[in-house]
Structures are given as structure tokens and as C-alpha cells.
Amino acid sequence: MDIIAFLIPAAVALGATGLAAFLWSLRANQYDDLQGAAHRILLNDDDLPPPTA
Amino acid sequence: MDATALKPGAETLAGGCPSGLSVVAEPASSVDPSAFVHTDDRGVDTLELLVQGARCASCIRKIEGGMLAIPGVRDARLNLSTGRLRVTWTSGSLHSRAIADAVSNAGYAATAFDPAESQKQIDGEGRRLLRALAVAAFASMNVMMFSVPVWTGDQDMGGSTRTMMHWWSAIVAVPSALYAGQPFFRSAFAVLRRGRANMDVPISLAVLLTLAMSLFETATGGHHAYFDGVCMLLFLLLIGRYLDHQLREKARTAARDLLAMQTTTAVRISEDGVARAVAAKALRAGDAIALAAGDRVPVDSVILDGVSEFDCAMLTGETLPVSMRVGDTVHAGAINLTRPLTLRVVSPVESSLVAQLARLIEIGEQGRARFVRIADKAVALYVPAVHSLAAATFLSWAFGPQLLRTLGVTGTAEIGLHGAVMNAVAVLIITCPCALGLAVPAVQVVATGRLFKRGVLVKSGDALERLAQVDTVVLDKTGTLTLGKPRLATNLDRDTLTAAAALARCSRHPLSRALVDAAGSGKPALMPHEVPGEGITGEIDAIPARLGRRAFAAPDAPESADNAAELWFAWGHAAPVRMSFVDELRPDARSVVDALRRRGLTVELLSGDRASAVEEAALETGVTAWKAQTRPADKVAHLETLRAAGRKVLMVGDGLNDAAALAAAHASASPGTAVDASQAVADIVFTGARLAPLVDAIDTARAAQKRVTENLAFSALYNIIAVPIAALGYVTPLIAALAMAGSSLVVTLNALRLQAMRPWT
Structure with a gap:
């Protein structure tokens, strides 16, 4: 049973990593335009002319 | 409307959303966004525009591509969900007008945003809730890792292992619950x-008391800790x-977007004859302003110079344009159709007709604020009930046994103060809403999502x-029951139609546009000359032609x-040739009126138009x-009057003249x-x-109301069963978790059953 001394902290740490990743994506404005993101995947990168300046 | 009608010689330019999902925008107005440009200290200018009509991937490409094609633009990003377009460029490399024009030319309506307004766009509250939700989700999942072993293996598990599991639960749950419960x-x-x-009072009380009790x-080394229950409770409530x-x-x-759109500008002519764009708010009585053809009148004014025609449909419901000359008063909101004019301001923006309407709207909305949502009614019953239970x-377990003993009853269960608190907390947590x-x-989310897919935007839960309670429908005529624009009713041979349309392309008159709509794309006539209120002359194939009133x-x-x-139309x-036009009813107007009647609703027609036109529409429907x-x-x-008679009215209207009535009605709807x-x-x-979405919306609202009532009844039933179990002390953490989930x-x-509902067609 000694193994749970490692497994429990490891499991909680993994969960916390997932939470941290979500909070980071929220902070990085990734949920501000859900509709736009769904449509942007259809665009080719070279469809847009490169910025001129 | 056809964008080609507005820009002679630019027929190849496709207007608006290529998917056809949204209406092509009105022609570019002469709004100068330079007042809204924000320059930072690194010499980068930023402009935020509210773009209407963008719906799909091609819209993103058209708009962003169009922006980046302008020399000097560094970056352009369109947020499709909110319609905000953010453009940055090197200061001084271009005029902000070019950006607004590029959006308009692509066929989308654009309004500049006040930078202070756009700061308020960031939805801080929504983010806080989402963060709390994420933390609660993390905690309720991870606490299960410790709860499930305790639930399933309590008999085989030693007391020290159980306490260790409880401590781990506490490490995860206590900080998470304190954060997510904020x-x-x-x-x-x-x-x-x-x-x-x-x-939130019983919720907070349940969370804090349960945490304290579980820690104790x-x-x-006790048996029951409710850390899992607390986390799950917060998770579900936060959803x-x-x-x-x-x-x-x-x-x-939606309300903020409107505010941004009201920041209109006008062109003021100063005494030395210099024209300058100013905010409409800055206009004072007596100022002279220039009004280009196609522009909306910013404030109530008198015509100083020029003759033109005005589209007052949005103000009065009158379909045909009104001809105005020097000395006539034009109200804010009317659209100048034919000729550029000089106007003298009569009243500042605060006392213009539009502002008066805005006040009527405000009064109507105050009446609507009295409406009590069904959920709030349920809460009003729920809070005192739970607290007293x-x-x-607590009181019965703490003092009941003692009381019974003094009365001579023996053999009662004594669980002490500790047990009494445990059971009272169990009641709080199991009744938690x-x-x-x-x-x-x-x-409401399922219902609005369902309606959104069918082309109906529901603005609030x-x-x-309110829509579900409606028993009377009052319809406006122009633009609501009818399509709001004239349609050519005469059959013409192709050559005559093409020729007349060529002349019509040079005019903004609604009848000309209807003619162009009927003819499709083509070339405009040469040397057009428009006489306001009369007609237009020009040359087609080098033969002079005239189009207009009979007398002209x-x-x-x-x-x-x-x-x-x-x-x-006279040609050579x-x-x-005489061409007559009708304001066509929406194709399903009659069947929608019938469908509304079958649902037990009274239908009325309320219009600002002439009696003969309204009577005809009433007869037809x-x-x-x-x-x-x-x-x-x-x-x-x-x-x-209808309200006083106890009727709950759904008002359907589109014009500025309907806005106050829309606000005053029990529920209201507008076409796009x-x-x-x-x-x-x-x-x-x-x-x-089509008008059919209206029937769909009423059906969905009624079905949604039924689901809500069922859900509330179920919640009540659940509590009626759960409370005695908890009060008697039979609730374990496992039962609490199962009951909650x-x-x-x-x-x-x-709620999801709504999704399967068959639509009315």
C-alpha cells in the first residue's frame, strides 16, 4: 500500500496541471470568439494577403 | 437590396455575406470614424468597428483581407461572435475613413466604437464564473478519487486509511470550494x-457549514465527510x-451595440463655409449642416437650401417617399434619398423626435422590469422553507429527546449536539438547489439554441x-406584415425593363430600386439627371429617356x-409605359395569422400607414x-388599453415608430x-x-415554459422525499452525492427534450 503515497500526489498533480492549462487558455483570450475559431479553421493561411507594414 | 443599384459601374463587387445568411448592408454613409481612433505611445493607431452582417468564414476573409490590402495596415482581426473588428496601422500612414469605407464597400455596415465603450466589452463577470467553474470541476473530479474508495471499501478499510483519504479530500476540496464558492x-x-x-444565503451557509463539519x-477520525458533496454542489450550481x-x-x-450606433456624426458648416464632421450631440439649434444623399437626418432640422425626397418609413410607417423643399421640417431618422441638402438645426439631439421616442422606450422598459421571473418566485418560497427545516x-435533535424524557417518554435516540448539527447540515446540503x-x-439555453438555428435570436431568458404567456398579437404593417419595400407588379417586356432599369440604377428612390431588383444587374444610363419629387432623365443607347411621375x-x-x-417610363x-408597384405581404402572412389564431391568440393590426393600405392588408390576411x-x-x-383589459400583448414591429410600443408590450419581436x-x-x-419564425418562437416558448414547470415540480418532489431522510439522519455522503447528481x-x-420538438412550418 506504500505505493499510494506516490500515486495520490501524482494523480492530484496531474489534475492540477489540467486545471492550470485551462486557466491559462482562459487568460489567453482563447474563449472570446468561439464562432470565429470554428470558421477560421476553414481558411487557408495564404488566403489573406500578408500585412504590408 | 441590390448593392449594384447604389454604385453605378461597380456591378462586379459582391456585397455582404457570400453565404447569403445576412442582409446586405445599407450604402456607405459619410460617418467619419477619426474621432474614435486611439493612438498609443509607439505611434500605432487602433480603431474598433462594430461590423454587422458577418456570419461565415468567407466574411472573415473578405473583411480581414480587405483591411490588410490597404497600404499601412499592420493587423486586422474580426471577432465573429461579437462583430468587433480591430484594425491597427502605423500612425499617419492612412486616414481612418479608408478603413470604414473598405468595410462598407465589402457590403457590411460598420460603426465606429467609442474606445471607452469598447473597454466595457470585456466580460469580467463571465470570466470569473468560468474560472470558478473550472476549479469546482477539477475539485469534484479529483475528490472522487478519495471518496469512491471510502464508499465502496469502508468495511475493509482501517480507520487510519479512511482518515488519510478524508485528509486528501480536504486538501483538494477546502481551497477549491473557498475559491469556487466566491x-x-x-x-x-x-x-x-x-x-x-x-x-445564495442557504448555498453559502450549506457550503461553509458542511466544510467546517467535515473538517471536524x-x-x-469520524465516518462521514462531505467534501465530495460540497464540490459537486458548487460545480452543478456554477453550471x-x-x-x-x-x-x-x-x-x-445588444443594448451596448445600440448605444455605440447612436454616436452618430454630422457635417457642420461653420460661418466661414468650412465643413467639418462633428458628433451629433455637439449640434446646437441654428447650426447649418450638410446632408448628403443616402444619409440619415441627425437631428430635427429645417431645409435651408435644396429640394429632395425623404424616406420616412422608419418614422411613420409610410411606404412612399415624401418630397420636401425649402422651409419644410425634417425629423431625425428620416433618410435623404435624392439630393444633397443644407439644413438648419431646429432642436438639439436631446429634444429631437428620436430622443422623445427613446424616452417613451425607457418608460415602457420600466414597466417590463416589474416582471418577476418564475425562478425568482421559486426562490422566494425556497429560502425560508429550507432555513426553517x-x-x-437541529432543535428537535438537540432538545427533543430531553423534552420527551421530562414528559416521561423513554427509549428515545440520543445523538447529542454533534449529531444534531450533523443532521441539520445534511438537510442544508441535500436541499441545496x-x-x-x-x-x-x-x-432556456436549449430553447434559445433551438430557435437560433431556425433564425430567431432570443435576447434574454x-x-x-413572457412570450409563453402572450394571448394577443399586435402586428405592424409596413415591414412586418409586408416586406416593407415595393415590388414591381406590372409585366414588362425584357427590353423595356432593361432600359428602364438602366435609368433607375442612377437613383436611390425606393421605386427605382424595386425596378432594378426586378431587372437584375446591368449598366446604368448615361448622363442621368434627377429632379427630386419628379423623376429622372438620361440617355439609353443614345436615345433620351424619362422615368418618373406621370406628369414628368x-x-x-x-x-x-x-x-x-x-x-x-418614356423612351424615344x-x-x-406605366409600371405599378405593390408593397408585397410576406409570403406566409396569411398562414401565420391563421396559425396564431389556432393557438388561441387574438391578432390585431396597428399601422401608421394610410387607412386604405392598412385595410387592404387586413383583408388579405x-x-x-x-x-x-x-x-x-x-x-x-x-x-x-389592452394591458388594462388584462391582455398580455406580443407586439411585432420594425420601425422607429414601433420602438416605444415594442418596449411597452408584454413581449416584443422585430424582423431582422x-x-x-x-x-x-x-x-x-x-x-x-417569412413570418413563420414568430409561430415557432411562441411554440418553443410555450414548450419551454412547460419544461420549466416540470423541472420545478420535480425539484419540489425531490426535496419532499429528501428532507425527511436527511432530517432523520439517514443521509450518508454517498446518498447526498447520488441525489445531487x-x-x-x-x-x-x-430540458433536452425540447430539442426533439417538431417545428411548425
Whole structure:
């Protein structure tokens, strides 16, 4: 049973990593335009002319 | 409308959303966005525009591509969800006007945003809720890792292992619950300070008491710790809270967009003759302003110089343009159709007709604020009930056995003060309104999502509730029951039509546009000359042609009997041709009126148009109760009469003259072609040429109301069963978790049944 001394902290740490990743994506404005993101995947990168300046 | 009609020689330019999902925008107006440009200290200019009509991937490409093609633009990003376009460029490399023009030329309407307004766009509350939701989700999943072993293996598990599991649960749950519970704690604290109570008071109390009790149990090596229950409770409640917030945010955004659009500008001519763009707010009585053709009148004014025609449909409901000359008063909101004019301001923007309408709207909305949402009614019953039940549980367990002993009854169970607190907390946590918190928002989210797919935008959750209660429908005529634009009713041979359309392409007159719509794309005529209120002359294939009133184009032709809107076209020596136009009813107007009647609704027609036109529309649709030539205040008064008679009215209208009535009605709807003010006050906005979405919306609202009632009844039933079990001390953490998750699942699944509802077609 000694193994749970490692497994429990490891499991909680993994969960916390997932939470941290979500909070980071929220902070990085990734949920501000859900509709736009769904449509942007259809665009080719070279469809847009490169910025001129 | 066809964009080619507005820009002669630019036929190849495709207007608006290529998917055809949205209406092509009005022609570019002469709004100068330079007042809204923000320059930072690194010499980068930023402009935010509100773009209307962008719906799909091609829109993103058209708009962003169009921006990046302008020399000097560094970056352009369109947020499709909110319609905000953010453009940055090197300071001084271009004029901000070029950006607004590029958006307009692509066929989208663009409005510049006040930078202070756009700062408010960031939805801080929504983010806080989402963060709390994520933390609660993390905690409720990870606590299960420790709870499931305790539930399943309690008999085989030693006391020390169980306590270790409880300690691990506490490490995860306590900080998470304290963080995720903050939205509830804050709101509970705020209302308690004002001496009242809301739903968040029992929630906060349950969370804090359960945490304290579970910590005490863990520290003393006890059997039952409710860390899992607390986390799950917060998780489920936050889902309901977040859904509810999203629905309200949608309504708030619509209102803010309207505010941004009201920041109109005007061109003021100073005494030295220099024209300068100023905000409409800055205009004073006596100022001279220039008004280009196609522009909306910013404030009530008198014509100083020039003759033109005005489209007053949005103000009065009158379909045909009104001809105005020097000395006539034009009201704010009317659109100048033919000629550039010079105007003198009569009254500043605060006392313009539009502002007066805005005040009528405000008064109407105050009336609507009295509406109590069904969820709030449930909470008003729930809060005192739960508190007294928990208190009764505690008191009976703490003092009951002693009381019975003194009365001579022996053999009662004594569980002491500790047991009494445990049972009272069990009552608090098991009655916690997970199902109640989800019951209403879950249904409303499914209902609005379903309607959105069918082209109906529902602005708020309580709009659905009000819509479900409606028993009378009052329809506006122009633009609501009808399509709001004339259509060519005469059959012409192809050559005549093509020739007449060539001339019509040089005019903004609604009848000309209808003619161009009928003819499709083609070339404009050469050397056009428009005489306001009369007609237009030009050359087609080097032969002179005239298009306009009978007196202008064909003075010798006989007067026609019907009083339909007409145009006469004379080309060379051929006999002049008469073209008549009708304001066509929406294709399904009749069947929608019938469908509304079958649902037990009374249908009325209320219009600002002439009596003859209203009567005809009423006859065609089978509406018996109609009123013509009503002013905005008359419409409101009529709705008040209906309200006084105990009727719950759904007002459907599109014009500025309907906006006040829309706000005053119990529920309101606008077509997607309506003026901004009407769309902003309306509860629902429906798109497309058909009226059918209206019936769909009422059906869905009624079905949603049924689901909500079922959900609330289920929540009540659940509590009736759960409270005795908890009060008697039979609740374990496993039962609490199952009850909470189970009841929430039931109300959510019940809400999803709406999705399967068969639509009315």
C-alpha cells in the first residue's frame, strides 16, 4: 500500500496541471470568439494577403 | 437590396455575406470614424468597428483581407461572435475613413466604437464564473478519487486509511470550494448586509457549514465527510449560473451595440463655409449642416437650401417617399434619398423626435422590469422553507429527546449536539438547489439554441417566459406584415425593363430600386439627371429617356384608376409605359395569422400607414381588428388599453415608430430588417422573409415554459422525499452525492427534450 503515497500526489498533480492549462487558455483570450475559431479553421493561411507594414 | 443599384459601374463587387445568411448592408454613409481612433505611445493607431452582417468564414476573409490590402495596415482581426473588428496601422500612414469605407464597400455596415465603450466589452463577470467553474470541476473530479474508495471499501478499510483519504479530500476540496464558492459568498454577503436573503444565503451557509463539519469529522477520525458533496454542489450550481449569465450577457451586448450606433456624426458648416464632421450631440439649434444623399437626418432640422425626397418609413410607417423643399421640417431618422441638402438645426439631439421616442422606450422598459421571473418566485418560497427545516431539525435533535424524557417518554435516540448539527447540515446540503439552479437556465439555453438555428435570436431568458404567456398579437404593417419595400407588379417586356432599369440604377428612390431588383444587374444610363419629387432623365443607347411621375415622364397619358404607387417610363418615340408597384405581404402572412389564431391568440393590426393600405392588408390576411394612421404615442396608448383589459400583448414591429410600443408590450419581436432601436428593445429578432419564425418562437416558448414547470415540480418532489431522510439522519455522503447528481441529470435531460420538438412550418 506504500505505493499510494506516490500515486495520490501524482494523480492530484496531474489534475492540477489540467486545471492550470485551462486557466491559462482562459487568460489567453482563447474563449472570446468561439464562432470565429470554428470558421477560421476553414481558411487557408495564404488566403489573406500578408500585412504590408 | 441590390448593392449594384447604389454604385453605378461597380456591378462586379459582391456585397455582404457570400453565404447569403445576412442582409446586405445599407450604402456607405459619410460617418467619419477619426474621432474614435486611439493612438498609443509607439505611434500605432487602433480603431474598433462594430461590423454587422458577418456570419461565415468567407466574411472573415473578405473583411480581414480587405483591411490588410490597404497600404499601412499592420493587423486586422474580426471577432465573429461579437462583430468587433480591430484594425491597427502605423500612425499617419492612412486616414481612418479608408478603413470604414473598405468595410462598407465589402457590403457590411460598420460603426465606429467609442474606445471607452469598447473597454466595457470585456466580460469580467463571465470570466470569473468560468474560472470558478473550472476549479469546482477539477475539485469534484479529483475528490472522487478519495471518496469512491471510502464508499465502496469502508468495511475493509482501517480507520487510519479512511482518515488519510478524508485528509486528501480536504486538501483538494477546502481551497477549491473557498475559491469556487466566491460568487455565492459575495452575493449572499451583499444581500445580508441589506437585511434580505436570496438563494445564495442557504448555498453559502450549506457550503461553509458542511466544510467546517467535515473538517471536524476528519480531525476526530469520524465516518462521514462531505467534501465530495460540497464540490459537486458548487460545480452543478456554477453550471446553472454560467448559462444564466451567458443569456443575460447576450441581451446586454445588444443594448451596448445600440448605444455605440447612436454616436452618430454630422457635417457642420461653420460661418466661414468650412465643413467639418462633428458628433451629433455637439449640434446646437441654428447650426447649418450638410446632408448628403443616402444619409440619415441627425437631428430635427429645417431645409435651408435644396429640394429632395425623404424616406420616412422608419418614422411613420409610410411606404412612399415624401418630397420636401425649402422651409419644410425634417425629423431625425428620416433618410435623404435624392439630393444633397443644407439644413438648419431646429432642436438639439436631446429634444429631437428620436430622443422623445427613446424616452417613451425607457418608460415602457420600466414597466417590463416589474416582471418577476418564475425562478425568482421559486426562490422566494425556497429560502425560508429550507432555513426553517434545517433549524427545526437541529432543535428537535438537540432538545427533543430531553423534552420527551421530562414528559416521561423513554427509549428515545440520543445523538447529542454533534449529531444534531450533523443532521441539520445534511438537510442544508441535500436541499441545496442544484436542480432548482439548473431547472430554468438549462431549458432556456436549449430553447434559445433551438430557435437560433431556425433564425430567431432570443435576447434574454425571461423573454421566453413572457412570450409563453402572450394571448394577443399586435402586428405592424409596413415591414412586418409586408416586406416593407415595393415590388414591381406590372409585366414588362425584357427590353423595356432593361432600359428602364438602366435609368433607375442612377437613383436611390425606393421605386427605382424595386425596378432594378426586378431587372437584375446591368449598366446604368448615361448622363442621368434627377429632379427630386419628379423623376429622372438620361440617355439609353443614345436615345433620351424619362422615368418618373406621370406628369414628368408622360404628361399626355391618362390618369389611372387605382391609386397604387406608379412610375411612367418614356423612351424615344415609343408609347410611355406605366409600371405599378405593390408593397408585397410576406409570403406566409396569411398562414401565420391563421396559425396564431389556432393557438388561441387574438391578432390585431396597428399601422401608421394610410387607412386604405392598412385595410387592404387586413383583408388579405384575414385580420378583423385594425387601426390606421396611428402615431407612436397612439400605439403605446392602444397597448396600455389592452394591458388594462388584462391582455398580455406580443407586439411585432420594425420601425422607429414601433420602438416605444415594442418596449411597452408584454413581449416584443422585430424582423431582422428593423431599425436598430427596434431591434434593441425587441425580445426576439427573427431573420428571413417569412413570418413563420414568430409561430415557432411562441411554440418553443410555450414548450419551454412547460419544461420549466416540470423541472420545478420535480425539484419540489425531490426535496419532499429528501428532507425527511436527511432530517432523520439517514443521509450518508454517498446518498447526498447520488441525489445531487441524479436530480441535476433529470432536469437537464428534461430540458433536452425540447430539442426533439417538431417545428411548425
